[in-house]
Amino acid sequence: MSDAVPSRWELLQFARRVAAQQGRASLEQLDRWIVKEECQAAERRRGEESWTTPPEWLVEHRLSRRNVVAVPAGDCWTIRKSGRCVPVSRPQALEALRQQIRACAQCRPDTLLGFLE
Secondary structure, three states: OOOOOOOHHHHHHHHHHHHHHHHHHHHHHHHHHHHHHHHHHHHHHHHHHHOOOOOOEEEEEOOOOOOEEEEOEOOOOOOOOOOOEEEEOHHHHHHHHHOOOEEOOOOOHHHHHOOOO
């Protein structure tokens, strides 16, 4: 083994190779982040494009569709996951409220519809 001390020029060449290697690694990492962000943005766009606007009014029913239990607004947060809602028109929602079907306590469609008992 040689105990020779590297020259200043050799140290500078070594530092240059290390900096170049780290620079390439950093650029590769940035490229991966950019690709990931582009994929996420494309996925968000596809999701937004596929989203349909919610109906304005709904009626919620029990297992039997004839047993209506509530009238929520179409964008009510409590109903989003329920599979027991049917979209209805404004007149149908008002008629349900007239027939003593309860209004959703969270979104208050009776207030939104201007329904006064």
